[in-house]
């Protein structure tokens with residue numbers, strides 16, 4: 089690809105560009121990511137453009153036009169980029185400008201000038217105009233002209249979609265330094281915090297956006313990230329949650345004002361209902377009650393009502409449960425167990441809802457940490473995770489030549505052998521059947537890798553055996569004592585209700601599930617002699633990409649030590665995942 | 666990365682265990698799976714640098 093602009097002249101930001109909202113952020117001199125508010129004071133800027141007598145409105149102002157000027161208001165277009173008309177789902181655009189086929193791509197027919205005629209504006213052009221507005225807001229804030237960005241995309245964004253976005257950005261005066269995956273940006277946003285500690289962990293990023301849900305299971309190994317599985321769903325979405333409230337308030341309205349009609353049956357009423365319902369949903373993330381208030385909702389009647397959080401959570405519970413199932417499904421798809429999940433990062437605007445966090449927390453083992461505003465006081469705003477990650481990545485690479493960035497992101501560099509088993513040491517007993525395996529390097533760790541372990545020694549010191557082995561993670565299930573059963577058959581035909589089946593389980597007593605290890609392959613034995621009382625042994629394992637392992641065993645603070653070399657199996661490598 | 670801390674003690678060396686240089690290789694590491702690592706974050710950049718310049722961890726440390 090092209091040589092790109094001079095890195096010295098770059099002013100780079102992070103951009104998250106969603107179907108519903110976009111955000112911009114930059115990294116300060118101290119390495120801290122900051123999300124930029126636009127002229128309206130918004131950090132979550134609706135990805136919407138609207139035209140009134142040739143004037144272009146953007147963001148929140150454009151969103152307001154959905155009521156009076158919906159035909160000239162363009163929304164929910166990100167996923168149309170680089171797509172063919174026959175492959176898109178236009179449903180989210182029902183209450184705004186409709187996408188149409190335009191040669192091999194997609195466009196909107198809108199009146200975007202003072203003239204009476206409509207123009208056909210391609211999704212690429214719309215995107216360019218949107219990105220220009222974001223770029224201008226960032227430039228105004230920073231006091232210098234932004235000309236480059238790292239942009240986040242969903243993990244299933246194709247190369248065609250990326251090049252369409254790349255072109256639209258270029259036309260907006262933005263050099264895209266790199267596209268990064270949204271869930272990876274979220275992990276980076278957390279890992280870049282000063283208090284973060286590097287650890288090997290399995291992280292699930294669960295993103296509940298406006299039009300879609302995206303789940304990613306990520307192995308994080310020494311700060312390097314590998315996506316193990318992803319799940320995407322366009323049915324479970326913020327729009328569905330808004331709909332729950334729209335239906336609720338519409339019914340309340342009809343109950344009170346029979347003459348007013350159903351506000352869902354008139355375009356303008358529907359638009360008002362929708363905007364206010366989304367606002368109520370957001371209020372319920374913080375408060376336990378919220379007011380719904382719309383002037384002239386339908387039939388010229390003003391309507392106000394209140395709803396409490398509990399009611400909303402009840403009405404939306406099936407959507408929360410569906411989202412939780414997606415998360416569980418993704419873990420399964422990665423061939424992992426819930427017990428393997430160290431952390432769940434809740435992302436996407438709807439993850440501000442406390443009930444989403446609590447539903448997921450209840451579905452996972454107690455040891456799994458759920459990072460959301462309601463479960464962790466130090467959680468990062470779920471709406472800002474992507475853009476923060478993008479801004480951090482931008483600061484890391486902005487001084488590189490574009491060619492260097494492209495080389496580093498090439499499969500030659502990124503496709504990497506990963507360990508299929510954990511490598512660790514046998515403790516207490518040298519016998520594989522009774523010794524306890526403790527991993528030092530986890531499975532799914534990319535090579536090369538270097539890891540060090542500090543291991544306790546027997547109370548009296550002396551001579552120890554250090555046995556390295558490969559271990560396979562095993563889930564040990566302990567069934568509770570069977571209770572005398574009665575009336576079981578009668579309940580069996582009714583298992584479509586989640587709550588019911590939960591109760592069944594607790595009646596039987598819950599089975600106990602634990603993570604244990606089985607030694608699958610003994611690698612080596614080493615001896616360290618004459619250890620002092622209370623001393624520790626350091627084991628360093630250095631595994632190269634061709635599976636040769638260099639091991640060093642020594643007494644901490646002692647002299648000398650033992651070295652050993654392990655060679656990889658001579659079998660050819662497995663296919664990729 | 667910080668060291669892995671293991672608080673269970675190592676076993677005592679069995680009587681009569683002996684081996685040249687006190688190390689005995691027994692098995693091989695199992696075959697690996699090729700996967701794509703995400704080109705994101707400071708640790709990836711260090712990885713890419715090592716890979717492109719064919720450097721090892723300890724050469725990188727210097």
Ligand SMILES: Nc1ncnc2c1ncn2[C@@H]1O[C@H](COP(=O)(O)OP(=O)(O)OP(=O)(O)O)[C@@H](O)[C@H]1O
Pocket residue numbers: 105106107108109110132296297298299300301325326327366369370371373435436437438439440441471
């Ligand atoms: N504080 C909040 N509480 C509850 N929901 C919120 C809150 N803030 C935003 N949302 C909801 O989050 C959704 C937008 O999420 P996000 O900003 O992640 O969108 P996006 O990435 O543009 O989504 P997509 O591409 O899926 O449409 C909307 O449904 C919005 O109503």
Ligand SMILES: [Mg+2]
Pocket residue numbers: 106107295297298436
């Ligand atoms: Mg999103």
